[in-house]
Amino acid sequence: MYIVTGFYTPNYAEIAETFRHNLKEHSIPHKIYAVDMLGETWQVQPLRKPEIALRALDEHPDRSVILMDVDCSVQGDLSPLLEPRCDVAVYPLRNKRRGSLSASTRVVVVHQTVNARHLLTAWHQKCQDVIRPVLSQGISSWKRHIAAASDETLLRRAIDENPQVIVAPLPASYAGHSSRKDALVQHESAHDRFTWHERMNSQIKKIRRSVVEKIIGRPYKEWKYGID
Numbered sequence: 001m002y003i004v005t006g007f008y009t010p011n012y013a014e015i016a017e018t019f020r021h022n023l024k025e026h027s028i029p030h031k032i033y034a035v036d037m038l039g040e041t042w043q044v045q046p047l048r049k050p051e052i053a054l055r056a057l058d059e060h061p062d063r064s065v066i067l068m069d070v071d072c073s074v075q076g077d078l079s080p081l082l083e084p085r086c087d088v089a090v091y092p093l094r095n096k097r098r099g100s101l102s103a104s105t106r107v108v109v110v111h112q113t114v115n116a117r118h119l120l121t122a123w124h125q126k127c128q129d130v131i132r133p134v135l136s137q138g139i140s141s142w143k144r145h146i147a148a149a150s151d152e153t154l155l156r157r158a159i160d161e162n163p164q165v166i167v168a169p170l171p172a173s174y175a176g177h178s179s180r181k182d183a184l185v186q187h188e189s190a191h192d193r194f195t196w197h198e199r200m201n202s203q204i205k206k207i208r209r210s211v212v213e214k215i216i217g218r219p220y221k222e223w224k225y226g227i228d
Helices: 010-025 042-059 114-137 151-160 190-216 220-225
Strands: 002-008 030-034 064-068 072-074 088-090 092-095 100-103 107-110 167-169 185-187
Touching: 002 010, 002 042, 010 030, 010 072, 030 042, 042 064, 042 107, 042 114, 042 151, 100 151, 114 151
Parallel strands: 002 030, 002 064, 088 167
Antiparallel strands: 064 107, 072 185, 088 107, 092 100
16 A cells, blocks of 8 residues: 655645645545745755655555655556565656766655665755755745755765665656656646746846836835935
């Protein structure tokens, strides 16, 4: 048996509800956690994935856990994801430009084994080490590369440092990395949609302020806030 888990912040509530409905349609057991934002930047939110996976393992000790992003969708029973005899199953990612490897966290299959928990604990610690300095700086931005490393890079490091963990590769069609219409797990990036809107809003604000400055003949902040 298995259970699908994931999490969402308030701005993803509607997307999470769509995901829940999709899972219910296929009679897939699931527990999706609502969480508050950590700080004000999106980069640290994915770093909470190992914490969520560990929580699901604790709450469902008789089941394997399939950690999924809530902007995924499924087209049937997910039992095929459990077939590999392993502790954890992930889709391997290769950066063609850098020639480096990482592990996709879009879909992560975690079994109830000591090694799987050990890996998640190591991954969780690495994520916490990245989260803390970002939060301490009070950063608020949509720009990339604010965090020192991504959740995917940190998972790969945790895997490399724990060779006793048996890690199996997931095929692209099981991991939300296939464009095939018959892929069991599909993915449509909600983050890209949000980022586009944030960028557009930022550009619109800049244009409006520029127009105001041309009309009044002085800096926008001086006009609005009385700043010299």
